[in-house]
Structures are given as C-alpha cells and as structure tokens.
Amino acid sequence: MNGLKILEQAFRLEKTERAPWVPFVGVHGGQLIGVDAETYLKSSKNIVDGISRAVELYKPDGIPVAFDLQIEAEILGCKIVWSKENPPAVVSHPLSEGVLLSSLRIPGKTDGRIPVVLEAAAELRKKYPELGLYGLITGPFTLALHLLGTEIFMKMFEDPDYVHEVMVFCSLVGKKHSEMLLDAGCDIIAVVDPMTSQIDPLSFETFVTPYVSSIFDAVRERGKYSSFFVCGHAQQNIEVMCDCRPDNISIDENIPLDFVKEIALSKKISFGGNLKLTVVLLMGDADDVKRDALACLDLGGDTGFILAPGCDLPMQTPVENIQAVSEIVFDRYLQDYTRNLDKKESKLDIMNMRDYGQSDKVIVDIITLDSESCAPCQYMVEAVKRVAPHFEGVVEWREHPIKKMEAVSFMSSLMVKNIPTICIDGKIAFVSQIPPQSQLIEAIQKRINEKLKLKIKSKRSEILILGESEQECRDITKRVKRAIAELGKSTGVSVITDKEQMTAFGVKKGPAVIMVNYKLKSEVVVPSLEVVKEWIKEVG
Amino acid sequence: MASIPLHLVNGFLGSGKTTFLMHYLDTFSRGRKIAVIQNEFSTSGIDGDIVRHHCGAYRMLEINNGSVFCVCLLGSFIDSLAAFIQDNPPDEIIMEASGISDPISIGQIFQSPVLKGKVYLGYSWAIVDAKNFNRIIPIRARLEHQIRIADTVVINKSELAGEEMNSVLLAVKKINPFANVQCTNFAKIDFEEKKMSLRFYPANDCRNSQRPDLQSVVIKTNRLISRENLGRFIESIKDEFIRFKGFVNAEGNKKLIVQGSFADYTFEEMDWFTGGTELVGIGSPGGKVDYTRKFETYCD
Numbered sequence: 001m002n003g004l005k006i007l008e009q010a011f012r013l014e015k016t017e018r019a020p021w022v023p024f025v026g027v028h029g030g031q032l033i034g035v036d037a038e039t040y041l042k043s044s045k046n047i048v049d050g051i052s053r054a055v056e057l058y059k060p061d062g063i064p065v066a067f068d069l070q071i072e073a074e075i076l077g078c079k080i081v082w083s084k085e086n087p088p089a090v091v092s093h094p095l096s097e098g099v100l101l102s103s104l105r106i107p108g109k110t111d112g113r114i115p116v117v118l119e120a121a122a123e124l125r126k127k128y129p130e131l132g133l134y135g136l137i138t139g140p141f142t143l144a145l146h147l148l149g150t151e152i153f154m155k156m157f158e159d160p161d162y163v164h165e166v167m168v169f170c171s172l173v174g175k176k177h178s179e180m181l182l183d184a185g186c187d188i189i190a191v192v193d194p195m196t197s198q199i200d201p202l203s204f205e206t207f208v209t210p211y212v213s214s215i216f217d218a219v220r221e222r223g224k225y226s227s228f229f230v231c232g233h234a235q236q237n238i239e240v241m242c243d244c245r246p247d248n249i250s251i252d253e254n255i256p257l258d259f260v261k262e263i264a265l266s267k268k269i270s271f272g273g274n275l276k277l278t279v280v281l282l283m284g285d286a287d288d289v290k291r292d293a294l295a296c297l298d299l300g301g302d303t304g305f306i307l308a309p310g311c312d313l314p315m316q317t318p319v320e321n322i323q324a325v326s327e328i329v330f331d332r333y334l335q336d337y338t339r340n341l342d343k344k345e346s347k348l349d350i351m352n353m354r355d356y357g358q359s360d361k362v363i364v365d366i367i368t369l370d371s372e373s374c375a376p377c378q379y380m381v382e383a384v385k386r387v388a389p390h391f392e393g394v395v396e397w398r399e400h401p402i403k404k405m406e407a408v409s410f411m412s413s414l415m416v417k418n419i420p421t422i423c424i425d426g427k428i429a430f431v432s433q434i435p436p437q438s439q440l441i442e443a444i445q446k447r448i449n450e451k452l453k454l455k456i457k458s459k460r461s462e463i464l465i466l467g468e469s470e471q472e473c474r475d476i477t478k479r480v481k482r483a484i485a486e487l488g489k490s491t492g493v494s495v496i497t498d499k500e501q502m503t504a505f506g507v508k509k510g511p512a513v514i515m516v517n518y519k520l521k522s523e524v525v526v527p528s529l530e531v532v533k534e535w536i537k538e539v540g
Numbered sequence: 541m542a543s544i545p546l547h548l549v550n551g552f553l554g555s556g557k558t559t560f561l562m563h564y565l566d567t568f569s570r571g572r573k574i575a576v577i578q579n580e581f582s583t584s585g586i587d588g589d590i591v592r593h594h595c596g597a598y599r600m601l602e603i604n605n606g607s608v609f610c611v612c613l614l615g616s617f618i619d620s621l622a623a624f625i626q627d628n629p630p631d632e633i634i635m636e637a638s639g640i641s642d643p644i645s646i647g648q649i650f651q652s653p654v655l656k657g658k659v660y661l662g663y664s665w666a667i668v669d670a671k672n673f674n675r676i677i678p679i680r681a682r683l684e685h686q687i688r689i690a691d692t693v694v695i696n697k698s699e700l701a702g703e704e705m706n707s708v709l710l711a712v713k714k715i716n717p718f719a720n721v722q723c724t725n726f727a728k729i730d731f732e733e734k735k736m737s738l739r740f741y742p743a744n745d746c747r748n749s750q751r752p753d754l755q756s757v758v759i760k761t762n763r764l765i766s767r768e769n770l771g772r773f774i775e776s777i778k779d780e781f782i783r784f785k786g787f788v789n790a791e792g793n794k795k796l797i798v799q800g801s802f803a804d805y806t807f808e809e810m811d812w813f814t815g816g817t818e819l820v821g822i823g824s825p826g827g828k829v830d831y832t833r834k835f836e837t838y839c840d
Binding site: 084086199235255257282283315369419 | 645653779
C-alpha cells in the first residue's frame, strides 16, 4: 500500500496494516547531501535532493517538505540569525520595537523563502506521487511570539485585546500559507505551534483555540488533512488541542503516548509521536532506537497512530538510527525479537532473599563501599575478620563492595540503606558504626543460639514398627513405648502391617523398626527450587 | 581533566537573572575561571555585552537559539559546548538559561558521548520576580517547573512586592519544599549554602577517599512507579550518586518529590501537576548504565 493511503487511513481512524512512519527530516536533509542548514533551507534543489535521499534511506510513508518555523517571521520583519546546524533563530521582535501591527502584510507566494518551499513541494509531488507530503506552517501562537517576543505573556494579562488582534493576523498568515502549500501539492498541513506548551489550558482556549481552529477548518474544506504539532511540556493542553478539530495531533517525548492516545481517540482524532529525539535518536545507538520505536508502536497500536519523532530531527542524527526505526516498522519478526530480548533484560535484579540464612552456618555479610578506599568500611571488615575464627568454622563472612553491580543488587535485596552495614544471616545487625568485638561476638552467638533452638524445636521424630500382623509387632511396640516413657520424650509410634508399605520401606520381613526424624525446613513461605534442592542433597 | 560543574540560573524574563549572574561573578571570580553561557533572545544581546564587560567572566559563550529553544535544537548546543571547554577548560560554568528553556533537557545532553565525564549539572537557582509572580498566570506551569528543579529559589524584588510577598513565598515553598528560599532585592543573596550543597560523603571518615570525576545523569520517563519500587531503585543506585533529586509520577496518581544524598533520601507527596518523571543525579555513575532504562525496569 502506498504511503499516502496508509496515512489517510490513520487520519480517518481506520485500522492500518502497520503504523505509518513519518520522519521529520528538516535540516537533517542538508546533512544527507553534505550542505549546512542555511545552504539547505535557501535552495529548493537542495531540499528536493535532501528529501529524496531521506526517502531512499528511511522509506517513509510521509515527510515534511521543509521544517523551518522562521519563514513567515523573517518576511514579517523579524531579524534572523543563521547557524550551520540549526534552522535560523529569530532574534528581534518588530511589534515590541515600535512596528505597528497594521503595517504588516500577509505574505504571498513570492515573498521571502516561501517560493523555495513551494518549488520544492511541487517537485517532490511530481517525483513521489504516492508519498504523503506535509506542508508546515508556523502556528499562530508561535508566530505571535516571534513578532512580539516574550512580552506576549505579560500582554495576555495586561492587554488581551491587543494579543487577540495579533492572533487574528497570525492565523490569517497561517491560512494563506497553508493554501499556497496545498496548491503546490502538499497533502497534509501541519500547524507547528511549540510555544503553546508554555501556556495553561485556559489561556490556550482564550488565545489559541479560535485562531488555530479556523486554519484546520479551512484545510478540511479543501478536502485535505491537518495535523497539530506541539513539543515540550504540553500535556496540560492535549484536550484543548483536540478540541481545535485537527485530524491529528503529534507530540514529543515529554508527553506519555498512552495519555495522548486515550484523549485523542476519545475525541475521534488520530495521534502521532513520540520517538525520543535527543537521548535516543541523537545520542543512542541503533538498538536503543529499535527498543524505543517498538515501545511507541506497542503503545500507539494500529488504529489512528502515526510513528514520528517528537520534533524536527537534529541535523547530526546518525543515519543508521533513523534507518533502525524504518527497519522495525516494516519487520514484524524484528519487532517480536526486540520485544523478547527486552523482556529478558528488564528482569528486576532484586534477589529473592527470603530463604537467606537457612543453612547450618551463620553467614555474616559486610556491605561496603570498598574496604580499600573507605576507612570505616575497612574497620568493619577487619572487625568481622578478627571475630570469625572464634566460632571455628560455624561463621562464614564475606564483603560486598557496592562498586560491583551484583553487590548493589544484594544490598537492595537486603534493604540495606547505609554503608557500611553488617548483616547476620540476612538481617541488618550493625549500621555505619563499627561494633566492639564483644558486641559482635554476642550478636553472632545470639544467632547461633536461635538456630540451635529452632533445630531442637523442629526435632520431631517418629518410630515406625512394621510387621505382617499386629501380633507380630506387639512385643516390640511395648518396649518402644516404655523406652519413650522412661526418657520422657514425645516421640510418636506407628504400627504398619500393610505388605505394600513394608516393601516401600525396603522391609522384607517383620518385625522391623524404622526411625523417622522430621526437620522443619520452612514455614509460611514457599522456598525456591534451589533451596529445596539443597535440602534434598542434605538427606542424600 | 576533572569534570566541570555547569550551574543553571533560571527565571522568567526580567526576573533579575543577569543581575544575579554578575553578583555571582563578583563573589566567586577571584582566582577562579568562571565561564558564562547566555541563552537569551529577546534583548538582542544587550545582556551579553553587560556580562562581557564585567571583569569577572573568564570566557563567554553566547548561544542564540531564538525563542524556540526546544529539544530539537539541543543537538548543536552539544557541539558548541564541547568546543567551548576543549582548549581552555574553565573551573566552572554558569549558564543563564532562557526564561522558557527546559533545564532538565539541558541536563540530558551531558550524557552525550562528547560531554560525558566533562560537564555535569551543578547547582541550580530559580530567580522569581516577586512583583510579577501572580501576574503571569498563563505560563505559571513553566515557572513552577523551574522552581521545582531549583536548589535555591531567589525571590527577587521583594521590596516591590509589598503585601503579595507572603503569598509568593508560600506558593514557592509549596512548589518546592526542599529548596533553600531567599528573599532579596537586586538578586543579592548569600552564597554560603551553595558551597555546602555538594557534600560528598556524609561519613567524615570517608571524605579522604579520592573524589571521582563527577557526572550528572537525567532520568526522564513517563512510566509510573510504585513507592516501594522507587525505594528499591534508589537503593540500587544511590551510592553511585552524591545527590539525587527530582519528581516522580507514582502509582495511584501520586506525585512524589525526591531528594537525597549518599546517606539517605526522602520522598514527599505533592499536589498533582502535569508532567513526567524527571530525576537528576550527580555522582560517579557506572560507565555504560542507561539509568532511564534501569529506572523503567522498576516501573510496573
């Protein structure tokens, strides 16, 4: 299926065979053909070449023609500063420098760099008839901020009427710009309004909703689709954004995708995003990217979701990282593989310690930073080292320097919070302070006594008397019972005359006596398989 | 080369960031190489000139990313910063962030290969304009975010605020109960607490051990975590960090503010505010650990 069709399905909230994929290639296109940002954004040929290269490399379903939010501002008199790796920056704000709003004119198709983008759009339309072409316009609020500077935030409070006037103008600029882009062959108009993330929902409804909605309505009237791009902390505004009636909203990593999905779908609007731009796409490797893309795909689902980065791809984003996204989009097997791999790796590294300290020996663990570089840690280890021989092999000690990962897990598993700490049989005994020898001995001895007590308590036993008949067992039963009585024990006595049971105990002919010792090994908890195996080894 | 702390000065336009910056330079620049980064856009470099001519600044880097300083523009900042510290490394860097930039995103880029181990997120101040605090409601969420991540909140122009001062102070304390709050005029604050903030090991005896190169790590995720697992996570990593702080989205629509150092940590429940989990740790973290991923393994 061609890219545009699958995108349209997503916009209409129809189920798609896979999530459509739209890499936001802006100045990154310049990187692909070896020119800087300024050279790229000022030439329609460079844009066509850059996007063509991106189409080859990333196999997108849709792509923006140009990602530059300064085009309108520059024409309207904002000074811009070019840099090699970024789109230009707006550095002056005419409306706060004495220019009158009434003197500003709505840009037309020959103004500034608009023709560069229109030419590129027309050329790309011819070259890729099946590719979804996004025409980007600066959202009215972001454009107003370009024109007015941050003064706008004060003015919203002090002079709201003026802000409304500016917004009316900016939305007319946006409407005109979208018409021109659609005429040039774009399929989708993206209203990119990142600065709305700065304001609260109430201000959004007052100062943004009426103006931006009029642009979406105009696009709809032409039978085309629209998307509302926002980046930054805009979670508070997702609902009001949806109420502006775009066909799609696209967000970055600052907002949880499942949150957006829930709201957008409930309002019957498609949604897109939110591959992590800096940490993963720019700074991570292909595996990180696959994992992140898969997480987005799994959350996004197959109805109304478009996979895209959170914003304009940084120029230096490694090509192989963006290719990794496209690989995972088209390869279900790779999706399954990555999903399973991830599951294995993400197993919580907290050990199951509930059986710890069940062996016959007493285990003393010293959790340290590293006894070589931390003096208290060293003294604590020394203290244990000196005391252990007193117990002649009954006490086993070990140091866990938390510079090693496994020691960190061990420490967390025992819920140890301070360094250094001594644990006896898995229980925290001494924290931070080095115990005097006598106290340490006392603590260990106490644990040995506890274990002994437990051992004694758990020693229930039974004597089995086996024979062909009651008669045959009678004499020996009498003697056993008398012996028990004379010793004052509570040992149980059972007589077994069943032939099969006798054979099971390995007795061929009666009377026979079998001693059974019961040993309590665990209570309440379910011991792990490994521990049970150890017990079984003990009994041979 | 020892890693360089990069301190952040946040605050809305006109709150007094540049005045604060100059006060900082006056206090600390003797005998120390303090580099300055300015990311201001609306005053056409006027602030830059003031600071440049101020004798205290060792070197200056001006980044002009315009008003749209969003996550997509951080890429080139990585390279400019790496080049800036390459030849004549300063002792510390102080960055006057744009009033609407996101400090946590700035912290994230220090994990990039070219900056890792070279720069870490140091101290952070939020400068609040007492007089206008209650007048910029539309962007209160942004302002609150800056206050929330600050170590010290400077409530500036307090004389001008009059009766409003009390409500500003209460609001700030509610937003960030852990921050040191100083009310002042002309951004003149007492810096004593700044030096105390980087206590390395709490146990005195450990202090002599070699101080490893510091790094900062940002954990940013939208996943929810239970209080119990958050405790486990912090237990598992806290010894790699000397300080750890931020806010966490916990299960059951709970928002927790986390603050801690080597010996112990606390988390306090807060009123809900919109936004994901954002934690910043400073310490000597393990080389290849992806802490956001590690954090997510503890999420449900």
